[in-house]
Amino acid sequence: MGLRPGLPVAVGALDAHMGAVGGGISEGALVKIVGTSTCDIMVVRPEAIGEKLIPGICGQVDGSVIPGMIGLEAGQSAFGDVYAWFKQLLAWALEPVASSPLVEAALAEKIRAALEDDLLSRLSREAEHIEPGETGLLALDWFNGRRTPYADQKLKGALVGLTLGTTPPKVFLALVEATAFGAKAITDLFIEQGLPVERVIALGGIAKKSDLVMQTMADVLGMPIEVVRYDQACALGAAMFAAVAAGRYPTVPEAQAKMGSGFGRTFRPRPENVARYQALYRSYRQLGRMLEETLRAL
Secondary structure, eight states: OOOOOOOOOOOOOHHHHHHEEEEEETTTTEEEEEESSEEEEEEOOOHHTTTOOOOTTSEEETSSSSTTTTEEEOSOSSSSHHHHHHHHHGGGGGGGHTTTSSSOOHHHHHHHHHHHHHHHHHHHHHTTTTTTTTTTOOEEHHHHHHHHSSSSOOOOEEOOOOOOOOHHHHHHHHHHHHHHHHHHHHHHHHHTTTTOOOOOEEEEEEHHHHHHHHHHHHHHSSEEEEESSOHHHHHHHHHHHHHHHSSSSSSSHHHHHHOOOOOEEEOOOHHHHHHHHHHHHHHHHHHHHHHHHHHHHO
């Protein structure tokens, strides 16, 4: 390749792991990469975890995120994809608009596309005015199986509590709550295994775009969520690794301290909603246990 002798050549790494580094991961921090699905990543010192194998997560590898530390990975098989499914479900009714004889074809398609593009924004605006527990609905977020806790890709999503008075914004909020409950199940698993989650950091498309989702998650977790300022945290993490490989900084944490983008905003839990969601979360876990065997058989 024409490279001069002695030139450092760094190896590749997983995009999510680089994103966690770019987002500012450190011991005690849970980094959530929130998009169509999620990757939830923590790091811990080897002496703090010893020979313990954390059950129910997807990966535990020495040096997989930061050299010299144990990387732990969990995640949800579907997150934003759950909202996209609901959008597609509602958008089916808009398909005849594009072929309507009442409007010129090109204009009709523009109208259909505009209505479809605005669906999630409109649902979010309406859902913001619904109080926790007001929907009367409870959903399971296993629309693409369950990745964590305890992977089982045969499981499926569920929605209970429907009545003739159920509206699309109520269903949408129930789906948002379900994905937040799935996030809490992961956080609780880490805590139950003796790994304290002292802070939550979020990055990815949904973390930057949806105030409703991030605020609901903060309320469900009962913890502040810091959203990484820089849009391309994975690229930033790769640059940090490159800077260490090139000798600009001696360690990854030092590169993080000098090159990190910081946080653009923080979603703080609303005390009046935390208690309500604790009760709903218990119902979510109970519903999951009740339906797990049934869902496997479907």
